[in-house]
Amino acid sequence: YSSIVVHELGHGVDHYLVGIVGGGYSEGFGDALAQLVLRSPCMAADLLQTGQCGRNGAKKQPWTKVPEICDRYGEIEVHCAGETYAGFTWELIQQLLRFYGDPDAAYREAARMILGAAAANPASIPDAVRLSFLVDDRDGDLRNGTTHYAQLAAAAEALALPYPRKLKSQPALKPVPKPELRRRLKPRARPRAPAPIPKRECSASDILRDAPGC
Numbered sequence: 001y002s003s004i005v006v007h008e009l010g011h012g013v014d015h016y017l018v019g020i021v022g023g024g025y026s027e028g029f030g031d032a033l034a035q036l037v038l039r040s041p042c043m044a045a046d047l048l049q050t051g052q053c054g055r056n057g058a059k060k061q062p063w064t065k066v067p068e069i070c071d072r073y074g075e076i077e078v079h080c081a082g083e084t085y086a087g088f089t090w091e092l093i094q095q096l097l098r099f100y101g102d103p104d105a106a107y108r109e110a111a112r113m114i115l116g117a118a119a120a121n122p123a124s125i126p127d128a129v130r131l132s133f134l135v136d137d138r139d140g141d142l143r144n145g146t147t148h149y150a151q152l153a154a155a156a157e158a159l160a161l162p163y164p165r166k167l168k169s170q171p172a173l174k175p176v177p178k179p180e181l182r183r184r185l186k187p188r189a190r191p192r193a194p195a196p197i198p199k200r201e202c203s204a205s206d207i208l209r210d211a212p213g214c
Helices: 002-016 023-038 063-069 078-100 103-119 125-136 149-158 180-185 204-208
Strands: none
Touching (some): 002 023, 023 078, 023 125, 063 078, 103 125
């Protein structure tokens, strides 16, 4: 049951990074982390039935169908919704495998994008997908694409997830001075303490009028 252990670790990572904001994303991220570590789409193998996966990342559950498929008495069941993000991650891995032809390179790049998005604390599954594009971007402008734009876009389309659209026949654009991802990850600067006033020999009149350094 190693996939379950890694999945729960994913919740710990999500909680550590400011806190769990979206339950569906957090469940999907747990499955995605298990895929990246174990290199398998199968979650909780043999748990419910011998030879069967409890959840399967290779199953392409469209995001547009989540409200219908995952409805439980008027509420979206988070484990069910998370299967769409797990599906996006697994499809991204498959796209990268076809692109690189090298499993190590494919999993390394997938991990960079998925974990990079997690570090920005996504509010939802679509937000996590969008942040993956930002992580993969090199110049701060998504309008001219990213390093693995074709693979990310194909994965998003396979799961009917929204994603940033690239402008067609767009020339190289000037980079945005402060990309959104960097703003979200940049820690707040601590205010600097005022420089100490050097001590000096003070006369009685200095002390009475509270002169600086006395």
